[in-house]
Amino acid sequence: MLSLLDGFFGYNQVLVSKEDHLKTTFRTKWGTYAYDKMPFGLINVGATFQRAMDIAFKGLIN
Template identity: 45%
Template sequence: MKAVKKEIIKWLHAGIIYLISNSNWVNPAQCVPKKSGITVVHNDKDELTPIRILKRWRVCMDYQKLNAATTKDHFLLPFIDQMLDRLAGKAYYCFLDGYFGYNQIAIAPEDQEKTNFPCPFGTFAFSHMPFGLCNAPTIIQRCMMVIFSNMIEDSLEVFLDDFLVYENDFDH
C-alpha cells in the first residue's frame, strides 16, 4: 500500500493525474514488481554471481475494457535488427531512457475520464498518457519520430521512449 501511495503522490505532484469525482469508466489498479537493475554478489562458493535488484513497485492500470472499445492506431514500430545494423561499426554509442516518456503526452480533456482508476486514496484520472493503453506505443513512437526526424537513421535511433545515439566522431 505504501508503494501505491508513493506513486500516487508522485503523479499528483507532476500533474500526471488528478482527483475525479465521477466517471462511467472504471479501470482497476494493480501493483507489479519492477526490476530495476543487476548487481554482482558473492555466492556461497565465493564466486561472483549476477542477481536482479528489485528496487520498487510499479502501479499499473488494467485497461482491457477501455482498449477493447478503442479504435486501434496501426503504426509500424521500427525493427530492432535494422536499428542495430546502423549502429554496427560506430566508434561511440549511448543508450538513453526517456524519463516518464509516455507521461509527456497529454490526453485530450474529453478522454481523460476514461483513464480513471479507484484506489484507497481516491479515484483519479490521467491527464497524460499512462502505460497500458493499446495505442500508447504507436502514439509515442510517432511523436518521437516527428521530433527527431532530422537525426533518425543518421546518429539516433528511437524505440518508444528509448534512445540510441551513435557516431564515429565524438565531437559530432
Template identity: 45%
Template sequence: MIDATTGHEALTFMDGSSGYNQIRIAPTDEELTAFRTPKGVYCYKVMSFGLKNAGATYQRAMQKIFDDMLHKNVECYVDDLVVKSLKREYHPQDLR
C-alpha cells in the same frame, strides 16, 4: 535498429521510458482513463506506459520530433533512441 548502426564509429543509446509521462492526454479523453481506489476515482492527465495505444502514440511523437534526423544520425524504436556518427569527431555535433 541494430543493422542501421553498422559502420558507424560512435553510438549513443538513450532510453526515453519516462517520456510517456510528458505527453498530455486530451482533456476530453481523461475520463476514459478513470480507475477506482479505496480513496476515490482518479483519471490520468498524462499518458501512462500501460495505456493501450501509449507505445504507438509515443513512437509517432518521436518520429515527428526527430523527422529531419531519422535514418541519418538518429534511429528510434518506441522509447529507445540511438544517435550514430560515421566518424567519432562528428559525434558531439550529432548529439546536439
C-alpha cells in the same frame, strides 16, 4: 548527442487529450482519479509514443 533519459520517462511526458481524459479514470478507496499524462498499459500507448518521437526527431531520422 541524444539522451536515453527522455526515452526512459517519455511515456509520462505525453499529455492525454481532454476528450480522452475520462477514459483513463480509475477508483481507489481514497477517491476517483484520472491520468493527465499517458500511462503504461493502454492499448495504443506504444504507437502514440512512437508517433510523438517521429514528430520530435523528424529532421534527424532518415
